[in-house]
Amino acid sequence: MVKTVSLALLPPGTVAKVVSISGGYGKIRRLLEMGLSPGTLIRVVSNSAGPVIIEARGVTIALGRGLARSLIVEVVNLENPDGSGR
Amino acid sequence: MRILMALAGNPNVGKSTLFNRLTGETAHVANWPGVTVELKAGRLRHHDLDITVVDLPGAYGLSSGDEAESVAQEFLLKEKPDVVVIVLDATSLHRSLYLAIRILEMTRKAVLAVNMMDVARRRAIHVDLSGISAVLGVPVVGTSAIRGEGLGSLLDRAIEVSLSKEKLKPLKIDYDGLDPYIAEIERILEDELKELPRRFAAVAVLEGNERILSLLSEEKRAHVLKIVDKVRRELKEDPSVIAIESRYRFVDLLLRDRVKVTRLVSPSIAKKIDRVLLHPIVGPFTSFLLMLSLFGAVFSLNMGFPLNVILSYAGLPHLSSLLEKLSLSGIIGQFLDLLSELLRSRLMMISPEWFVSLLTDGILAGVGSVLTFLPLVLLVFLALGALQDSGLLSRIAVTFDKFLKRFGLSGKSVFPAILGFGCNVPAVMATRAMDDDVERTSVSLSIPFIPCQARLIVLAAISSSVFKEPVVQSFFMMSMYLLSLLVFLITAKFMRYLVRGPQTPELLLEIPPYHVPSLKVVWWYARVNTAHFLRKAGTVIFVVTLIMWALLHLGPSGYTTSIDNSFAAISGRALSFIGAPIGLGDWRIILTLEAGFLAKEAVLSTMTTIAGTAKLSEAVNVVLSSVKQAISLCLIMLIYVPCIATLSVMKSEVKKIKLVLVAISYELLLAYLMAAAAYHLL
């Protein structure tokens, strides 16, 4: 049983896997182009009131909250909050 | 209008990705009369032009040995596309450029797309695109086919090239020892192979290009082959080996000093910086301070502002005026004054007065105003380049995104907005760092509402002459600033709404790793942008300054020394009925506003000219008779048209003159309404 959540809800340090992208074609395309296709592992670097910052495929990416909400992920594990290690 | 565009490039540079990006669903396989194999083709529309895109097979060169290479060569020779887009890999430019120069030897109707820019950025590989473009004589655009970056400007350049009537000679490579033989063959080919560029054909046959040799008559072919043998004998090397080496030497030379790999900041330090910069509370604060000090330093170096204000508040007026004198624009100004004095005293005796005035107040002043902007633009772009190159720029943009989103702006608009307080000209130019075209346009057109330093000076002069108490003065200035800012934000939002509807852009940004900034890379960036300013805006500023000279110094009876008789004064009188409802019915005030179009400081200098006094506060009180009038004038001055320098960069950035005209009408109308409201309600 896997639980899926939106990226916008994850605390910093979380490692998760992209499951799907909800939203219109434009949104899906933009996220795919950034390399955030289903199956991609991501790590949340920071998530506070502003944009969510994640690391995926060795690239750091900032997403506006609206986009972060459309990225549906499955939590892989919770790390120590400062996010060191993988 | 149909345009045939061919995509050429090495295998794996991202050509197919680019092709699919450009043509979308329209791709199909098509036959071309000149080529034996089928090629992928697709259609696209851009700026109302119908473009057919053909994807040529990936090739490393054009020598006919390999199937893919001969197909590419055949297509280019037979179909003669209107433009060839040569796709290069930014991370292995060496090999990519070899093919590029092969094609450029054949035709210069080409654009280079340096692809994989995203990968290059990540690996801290920097490419001087404009430097390469200058050597090769074709446009060079950075792209990321996979991200869709740079494709708009790639298409724009490609269309420019294909519509251009200019007959550009193919690129000429120096073939060292081969050159005399090439010349000999060129003579032999005199009236054959007419449809091929002469030198290209000569080199091709010298290299033993079967395809092209087969086009020759029996006799000529024998003749050419004899020369090939002669080369082998005399140079003890196969001609094609020499040719390939020469080309690689050309590429080496081209890339030397034009590619720079900088150092990445160590991950542990990067993490520490990020912890501060990306912190939800500390981050914006730090970013703000960083920009304030960086741009503050740039502006202070250029015009003394804002350090001069700080100094005089700190009770150091002498230091403050010394700083103004020693600032770059101060030095340039003094130099031009000196030059103009010298010219005046030398020419006064021997030439008519109007000529001296045209020379000094017109031409020299025009050159001077372009000249004073030049170091400013250069320094601002050096600063922006350093921010961009180091990786700070995108982090700062992220930090401000949340705040600016409320006004329909993205984080990157923070740079033009802050620069605007110093000077609107580099602020409008800084919109180039923004990715979204719609936003670039809407911000460019809204920037003039940010009160620049020149407007601060006028505001300060008027408020200190009209209001007695310092508290009231400060309150007045503050409210004017806040009002302007509010107008800026609302306008930006409104413009965006007009173009795209209510939704605001969602941030999606790759944050590059921190680089140790390289002076060379920053210089490339600043050089391109400064050259652009000089070419596009410089000429407009100069010409309009001359026109303004004519308005201010000429009247119905020709040249006049008294501004009262000038065309500007006459139009001021004619227009005074417009000013009347807002308390500015005095033609002299209209005249100062006309002069303010030149540069906002000119509002003050015109007032002193009209009043016939050198004392500013006296002059202001001569022209203005009530507080209500002063407020009305300040509002008009802040909101109505920006100076010509700003307008000319707006035009060169936005590119559509119609939009600029709409913006001007909007500004005039808004200024008028606000002044009317203030005049009647206060």
Ligand SMILES: Nc1nc2c(ncn2[C@@H]2O[C@H](COP(=O)(O)OP(=O)(O)OP(=O)(O)O)[C@@H](O)[C@H]2O)c(=O)[nH]1
């Ligand atoms: N990161 C990045 N990858 C890209 C870019 N453009 C293409 N790629 C990738 O590079 C690989 C090769 O791209 P293609 O478009 O197949 O290259 P091609 O030049 O058409 O190659 P051939 O089909 O062999 O001629 C693919 O995996 C693309 O996804 C780019 O701009 N950035």
